[in-house]
Amino acid sequence: MSPQTKQVLRVGKAQLDLLEELTNANGVSGNEIEIREIIRKKVAPFADEIKVDGMGNLLVIKHAKKPNAIKVMLDAHMDEVGFMIVEEDGDGLYEFEHVGGGDERQFVSKPVSVGSQKLPGVIGSKPIHLASEDEMNAVISQQGMRIDLGPAGKGKAKRGDYAAYATKFIRSGDAIFAKALDNRLGCATLIELLKTAPEHIELLAAFTVQEEIGLRGAKVAAYDFYPQMAIAVDSTPAFDFERPDGNENTEYNCKLGGGPAIYIADRGTLSDPRLIRFLTQVAEENKINYQYRQPGGGGTDAGALHLTRGGIPSVSVSVPGRYAHTAVMLARISDWQDTLNLLQQALAAWTPEILSGDRA
Amino acid sequence: MEDITPFLLSLLSKPGISGYEESVSEIIADRWRPLVDELTISPLRSLHGLRKAATNERRPTLMIAAHMDAIGLMVKTINHGFFTITTVGGIDPRVLPGQLVTVHGKKELPGLVQLMPDRLLNNETASKAPTKNQLFVDTGLTQKELADLVKPGDLISFAQPPFEMTGGYIAGHSLDNRASVAALTLCLEEIKNYNLDCNVVAAATVQEELHGIGAATSTFSVRPDLAFAVDVTFAKGPGSNDYRTFSLGEGPAIGLGANNHPALTQKMTSLAEELDIPYFIEAMPTSSGTDGMAMQITANGIPTQVLSMSLRYMHTSVEMTSLKDIARTGRLLARFITDLNPDSFSKLFEEKTL
Numbered sequence: 131m132s133p134q135t136k137q138v139l140r141v142g143k144a145q146l147d148l149l150e151e152l153t154n155a156n157g158v159s160g161n162e163i164e165i166r167e168i169i170r171k172k173v174a175p176f177a178d179e180i181k182v183d184g185m186g187n188l189l190v191i192k193h194a195k196k197p198n199a200i201k202v203m204l205d206a207h208m209d210e211v212g213f214m215i216v217e218e219d220g221d222g223l224y225e226f227e228h229v230g231g232g233d234e235r236q237f238v239s240k241p242v243s244v245g246s247q248k249l250p251g252v253i254g255s256k257p258i259h260l261a262s263e264d265e266m267n268a269v270i271s272q273q274g275m276r277i278d279l280g281p282a283g284k285g286k287a288k289r290g291d292y293a294a295y296a297t298k299f300i301r302s303g304d305a306i307f308a309k310a311l312d313n314r315l316g317c318a319t320l321i322e323l324l325k326t327a328p329e330h331i332e333l334l335a336a337f338t339v340q341e342e343i344g345l346r347g348a349k350v351a352a353y354d355f356y357p358q359m360a361i362a363v364d365s366t367p368a369f370d371f372e373r374p375d376g377n378e379n380t381e382y383n384c385k386l387g388g389g390p391a392i393y394i395a396d397r398g399t400l401s402d403p404r405l406i407r408f409l410t411q412v413a414e415e416n417k418i419n420y421q422y423r424q425p426g427g428g429g430t431d432a433g434a435l436h437l438t439r440g441g442i443p444s445v446s447v448s449v450p451g452r453y454a455h456t457a458v459m460l461a462r463i464s465d466w467q468d469t470l471n472l473l474q475q476a477l478a479a480w481t482p483e484i485l486s487g488d489r490a
Numbered sequence: 491m492e493d494i495t496p497f498l499l500s501l502l503s504k505p506g507i508s509g510y511e512e513s514v515s516e517i518i519a520d521r522w523r524p525l526v527d528e529l530t531i532s533p534l535r536s537l538h539g540l541r542k543a544a545t546n547e548r549r550p551t552l553m554i555a556a557h558m559d560a561i562g563l564m565v566k567t568i569n570h571g572f573f574t575i576t577t578v579g580g581i582d583p584r585v586l587p588g589q590l591v592t593v594h595g596k597k598e599l600p601g602l603v604q605l606m607p608d609r610l611l612n613n614e615t616a617s618k619a620p621t622k623n624q625l626f627v628d629t630g631l632t633q634k635e636l637a638d639l640v641k642p643g644d645l646i647s648f649a650q651p652p653f654e655m656t657g658g659y660i661a662g663h664s665l666d667n668r669a670s671v672a673a674l675t676l677c678l679e680e681i682k683n684y685n686l687d688c689n690v691v692a693a694a695t696v697q698e699e700l701h702g703i704g705a706a707t708s709t710f711s712v713r714p715d716l717a718f719a720v721d722v723t724f725a726k727g728p729g730s731n732d733y734r735t736f737s738l739g740e741g742p743a744i745g746l747g748a749n750n751h752p753a754l755t756q757k758m759t760s761l762a763e764e765l766d767i768p769y770f771i772e773a774m775p776t777s778s779g780t781d782g783m784a785m786q787i788t789a790n791g792i793p794t795q796v797l798s799m800s801l802r803y804m805h806t807s808v809e810m811t812s813l814k815d816i817a818r819t820g821r822l823l824a825r826f827i828t829d830l831n832p833d834s835f836s837k838l839f840e841e842k843t844l
Binding site for chain 1: 569570572580581582584585587588589590599600602604605606607609610611612615617618619620624628629630631632635650651653654655656657658659661724726727728729730732734735737738739779802803804805806807808810812
């Protein structure tokens with residue numbers, strides 16, 4: 131294995147400030163412009179080429195300084211789950227649809243930020259005092275909720291406006307509470323990796339759109355870049371709780387504090403075994419905390435990446451996070467640090483031999 | 491008159507859960523001190539601000555009361571770094587998943603209320619409306635990091651910061667009933683430069699969310715000749731459109747029904763007309779569900795009137811009300827006070843029979 135990289139990336143104040151800026155900003159699938167503009171400014175000093183493609187993906191290239199360099203694509207989706215205003219009811223109340231996968235039990239009583247003007251709103255429903263016993267036993271359905279801009283918000287939002295949770299970033303020790311950690315953690319990771327791109331790699335960083343509604347941005351970004359291998363960097367849910375029935379939790383997916391979760395198999399992708407072996411080896415040799423995400427459902431942009439053109443060897447590496455697709459996610463700084471270390475060391479240690487053998 | 495919004499925002503940033511109102515009581519006391527002649531604290535920690543009549547003769551005493559306590563949560567058990575919870579006051583468990591909270595242990599810790607993911611539940615419990623027993627609080631810290639910082643019985647308050655909405659509305663937790671505390675404060679400011687011909691006790695009461703405990707005890711101590719309970723009521727909104735609900739921002743609601751003395755209801759209605767303040771009549775067929783219940787039946791009975799501001803999403807972290815209605819309520823109360831003297835007091839009850 132080649133020597134370790136000299137400048138080790140650290141999650142310090144600057145990195146946490148970056149993550150705070152990225153998570154407080156809004157980028158519901160289909161409306162990623164605010165995130166894209168933040169990232170564009172952040173990567174400008176390190177990038178050789180920056181462009182925005184026809185779908186809104188931000189494609190950033192850091193050229194290799196050595197000949198015959200391998201083209202490595204790093205992918206992180208910029209979009210987050212959220213809402214779209216679909217109908218005005220009058221009195222500042224708006225009917226909405228959820229954009230992306232979500233559980234309607236999580237929607238109610240949250241502040242939201244509506245439209246490009248970021249109008250303050252809340253998601254409201256009938257109060258407990260007026261609910262019947264039958265209603266109390268039933269899930270509050272999305273149809274029973276409204277996005278409320280207050281009576282003076284009448285006519286202020288229009289059909290098609292996006293709304294995002296208005297959660298503000300909080301740090302508590304090693305814990306972080308924020309919205310959209312899925313996948314601003316991935317975006318922040320790519321921004322950091324661009325700073326220390328090794329000379330023997332043609333680094334192709336794609337900040338993609340519309341992952342939450344079907345991996346749409348990644349598909350065209352991978353086509354454009356046509357890399358020799360790809361890594362999707364994302365956040366994956368940690369279901370690391372004690373089961374209420376007392377049985378062993380065998381479906382935790384991944385665990386907070388367990389380090390980067392390397393994907394083996396999900397609904398859409400069988401990760402390239404050579405890349406799994408390689409990442410494992412890098413983690414072991416550098417004594418980086420890591421875990422395998424439990425094989426099963428779910429998916430990342432890798433589902434689109436590996437099927438592009440004639441096929442691209444791909445793997446996913448995710449920072450574990452609890453409560454994905456809700457108003458407030460929870461992650462650990464140490465897991466992000468370990469993810470950053472693993473990916474940085476993996477890029478540094480890359481050799482062409484890794485993909486020269488057969489896949490399995 | 492000073493803008494009440496900054497004061498209200500500070501009230502809404504404090505926990506002040508029922509039985510533990512000190513954090514909010516302190517800032518009310520600071521604000522009221524220059525506005526009253528005497529500021530006292532009752533044995534159960536309600537705050538009483540007395541404005542004396544400008545004479546030593548006997549004058550009627552009016553009490554205006556608003557509860558300052560808020561609903562909240564409490565740590566029940568600690569299990570592998572997660573807390574099971576119980577509620578203080580009436581909270582719909584269905585609004586709790588995804589709520590940011592503050593856990594008041596040995597130090598204040600940010601936390602999050604959540605529910606068990608379906609994949610860890612069986613068919614009977616998955617995808618159901620969450621109940622209190624299924625919810626937990628996660629601080630993101632491990633059991634080891636938590637050490638002995640948190641113990642059962644520690645309070646948990648909503649951490650949602652209050653915020654201003656477009657065009658004179660405000661959202662946050664505990665607008666029920668700190669909106670009314672703000673209305674009382676505006677009233678005290680408005681009557682500050684008047685020589686009064688009555689005594690006024692403004693009371694910020696405790697433990698309303700647990701059956702009007704502060705109001706009952708404060709009314710007993712003050713023994714007013716008449717009393718107003720100032721609280722919030724329901725605004726029209728999603729799923730809320732029947733006779734119990736009122737258009738938000740279009741005036742306070744004057745209670746009508748057994749909990750309200752008809753003479754006071756009548757008087758408040760005519761004052762609102764006179765001052766050109768829009769208002770609603772809130773039909774209260776049996777109970778008002780406010781401090782007014784306990785106040786009315788104190789000692790040998792106190793003529794009581796309930797006055798309310800309508801509010802959306804009661805008992806959530808994003809209650810919403812109108813700053814204009816708060817100001818209108820304060821003005822109505824102030825005018826009632828400056829009109830009150832021994833003559834008007836006796837006239838008030840002359841013609842009306844119960």
